[in-house]
Amino acid sequence: METSTSSGNPLQDLSDNLAAIVERVGQSVVAVHGRHRIPSSGVIWRHGVVVTAAHTLRRAEGIDVTLADGRTVPAVLAGRDTGTDVAVLKLDGVDLDPVESGDARSLKAGHFVLAVARGDGFGTSADFGVIGNAGGPWRTWRxxxxxxxxxxxxxxxPGFSGAALADVRGQVMGICTSALARGAGMVIPGVTVERVTEELLAKGRVSRGYLGIGTQQVNLSDAWVEKMSLSSNHGLLVNSLAPGGPAEQAGVLLGDVLIELDGKPCRDVDDVHTALGSGSIGQQLKIALIRGGERAECSVTVGERPQRDSCR
Known part of the structure; x- marks a missing residue:
């Protein structure tokens, strides 16, 4: 990006450079009217394509976006993924430049960043801060x-969910969301946004495996661990079953305790999610469980998770 000419005052130069980043990135940031009262923000990610935080959309139709030049135009929802909190909107007849994206995996705790949002009637808004914590890949609670x-x-x-998160070079590292951690803003990395956008544009949804169960983690007695030669003293108690779901059809019962999935320990919900990647749909998954104090096994054909179902 271009930087302003040095004034001889380092603070003035920093201030001018930050303002230049906000102005440039802001040309590709829109206000998204998909809920009552305060609009959220969105980012022009590709030509004619806007990404925003999925949790801010309260309706699937009648969505409008306000562009940097003040125009308000209709948008069509191409799809949304609650798991990553990414939603994709398509704009017809709008050909504005997308943001220059960067790699959020390069960010470290302490790096300076700028959140660039757009409100209704107030133009571009900015928030300056630092990265509080950064690490490797992770799975959201959704x-x-x-x-x-x-x-x-x-x-x-308010209004900053869906905003662009830019580094001090002006590259957009991803979009902001308040839905993935309590009390803290999170960044949906650009790599994730791109991957999810591709799938939503292709088929309107992100496919994930589905068993149709609700679970809670429980401690296993030392006697059970020893009797069944288990590698962990944790399992998952089945406390709900989706009627007609894959698990129910396979014979899983309320009160069963899952201990293995395809021979791997089933200690917590993350182990279930790991076993239910998009490639698992339609595949047979061997489940080992405890029923009535004895080990039992069954095979489940993994289904595709309904878009609005809370069961895993």
């Missing part, structure tokens, strides 16, 4: 896989 863990040093102001 089951989506993000390519990097990037937490901001504080929460997000």
């Amino acid at each position: 089951g989506g896989q993000l390519d990097a863990f990037v937490r901001l040093d504080g929460g997000l102001r």
